Amino acid sequence: MISGEAWAPTRKLIADGYHLEMVITSHDAEKPNFSENTELSEVLFIARKLDREKAGLTTYVNLWRNPRSIHEALDLATRITDRTAPVDVSGLGFTSIPSPGGKLGEIVTTPAPKGEENWSGALFAQTELFRAFWRLRDGVLIVPGHATETPVKLCKLEEIGALGPDRKRIHEGFTVSTEDYSPYPGFWGHDSTKVRTIAQLPNSKLIVWHDSPRGPNYGPHLFERAGRVQLVERLRSNTHRVIAIGLGTKGLGNTWWALNAPITPAQEKALLLWLNSTLSLLLFFGSRVTTQGAWMQMKQPAWQSMPVLDVRSLTDEQLSRLVATYDEVSGLELSPVAQLDADLVRTKIDANLSKVLVLPDLSPIRALLAREPGLNAAEINPRAESATVASDDEEDEDQADMTI
Secondary structure: OOOOHHHHHHHHHHHHHEEEEEEEEEOOOOOOOOOOOOOOOOEEEEEEEOOOOOOOEEEEEEEOOOOOOHHHHHHHHHHHHHOOOOEEOOOOOOEEEOOOOOOOEEEEEEEOOOOOOOOHHHHOOOHHHHHHHHHHOOOEEOOOOOOOOEEOOEEEHHHHOEEOOOHHHHHHHEEEEOOOOOOOEEEOOOOOOOOOOOEOOOOEEEEEOOOOOOOOOHHHHHHOOOEEEEEEOEEEOOOOOOOEEEEEEEEEEOOEEEEEOOOOHHHHHHHHHHHOOHHHHHHHHOOOEEEEOOEEEOOHHHHHOOEEEOHHHOOHHHHHHHHHHHHHHOOOOOOOHHHHHHOHHHHHHHHHHHHHHOOOOOHHHHHHHHHOHHHHOOOOOOOOOOOOOOOHHHOOHHHOOOEO
């Protein structure tokens, strides 16, 4: 609902005729749902039909702990409505939902979504991280703890190249073999125990399916859209390690989007570094379609509109330095994406990008991302076994205002 391609018309219907007042999302890794009969992620929202007035702000309530009983739910509702002035995404700090048993979540407001825009505020448990995403997609980097704003030259991925066909089309044009010869390389599957580095080699051959219902020339026609860069179509972030790989030759994959880009080899290496950096992961995380925990998808339209480093604008010196970094790290094993804060290879990628692009230290963003339940499938604030709902007179007076 909040970011899926198929739900875009529904988001537009709501944006055009309603004020999206509140969106409530559970980031509780043990209970991402509100219904009893599902384990899939769910969202609650309140929308009021407009009567000639303009939509106001949208409030996002991002729960770190999902109520387990009606008593906890009533208590939480009171705590949410008591937060009379939640922080805005354009402001500073965050607004917590406190309780004697620990923090229950955060609240943030944004301008109401327009048209088919994603409800991005519901994709982050942490306001500081959401704010960094919100600004970065417009080409401005803000790092928590760093006072200045830094411009970053970004462009939409579709401005750099075109994406290849989806897996259904590939299956209609080819069969797959690891034994037979074919002039059409493929990269099949995304085994996290095998795909550990950015640089990869084709692992299969695509055999033209002459009996294809679309005709014997359909496979070769599809391969015209093959690419040297492959982008993930689906990702389990607590096991998978890369967002993009370089094949060194044009190919197609069944769980990857081929990027056919008319850029130089040096620009290609710089792009692959960026795509596997923390800032790229932040933009990916804020555009993902999530179904359950750390399992996420990235459809073609989302990838096409994804902001990426405009490698075409880099100077020869910048490209040379990034190429040297790529040659150094592309064969090194990365840790699972969710462990990016302890990944020495990704830290080196970030450090060199920061040096070349004159960016601040990115370690605070790595630390925030590593805390996100949607990335690591773990509790951000585990509940104590003895945690219970307390009466108001048991709460400390200093919890009256938790806007930090």
